[in-house]
Amino acid sequence: MTTMQINGSESGTVRLFHLDLPAEAIERFTTQAGTGEWPLQYALGAHRLRPAFIDVVSIRDLDSMSLSAYLAEAHQVKGSEFRGMRGQIDALRGHVVILPSQAFDHTSQTLTISQPLRWVGSFEEETARPRDASLSSRSAQGTATGQGGGGLGATRSPVLKLVLIGAAILILLVIALALRQGG
Structure with a gap:
């Protein structure tokens, strides 16, 4: 019987277990009734x-894909320990259970693995690399002083300015009339 501690704040770990059962018993074993x-x-x-x-x-x-290739592709497993165990992983037959950290619902717990499961290994997932944060569109270029290509502060159309001034004057007139009638 193997015992392992799961930390509730853990992320980025994939655990591989070999499942020693006949094919017809797999679904009943792995599905919650x-x-x-x-x-x-x-x-x-x-x-x-x-x-x-x-x-x-x-x-x-x-089919022709090895289990280690599947782990690398589907679960982004990497690291020297994983590379060192590829031969052992690819020699497995039958069924395996793969449990990423999320499978434990961020709950700290102690596992006591028993038959028909056999722990093969725990491996780290490749972490996402941050993308380059530089902005490349024309509207993103410029400075805080209004040198950019867009936005409310970059209004340069004289017609638009006149329309906005006219709307402001109209609003002020409506307010003045409302105050005059009310008082």
């Missing part, structure tokens, strides 16, 4: 588990 029974959760010893983040993979269904 309407009664709440969930053999996968029991075998993990998990208090909280989110079904939406559980990836159960039949290695045979990957």
Whole structure:
């Protein structure tokens, strides 16, 4: 029996488990029943588990893609430990359960992994790289002094200025008339 601690604030970790069951028993084991029974959760010893983040993979269904390539592509797994275990990962047969950090619902818990699960390894996910934050559109160029190409402060049309001045005068006249009639 393997024991591992899950930190509720953890992110970026993917855990790989081999599932030693016949193909016809996989769905019953990995699917939560309407009664709440969930053999996968029991075998993990998990208090909280989110079904939406559980990836159960039949290695045979990957066809020519290796399991390590699937982990790298679908779960962005990387790192030296992962590279060192690729041969062992690709030698697995049958079914595996892949659990990213989100599967534990940000809940600190101690897992006690039991049969038919066998922990293969925990690997780090590739983190998203920030994009270049520079702005490249013409309207984004310029300075705070109004040298840019757009926005309310860049109104240069004389007709628009006259319309705005006329609207302001009209509003002031309406207010003056309303005050005169009211007083």
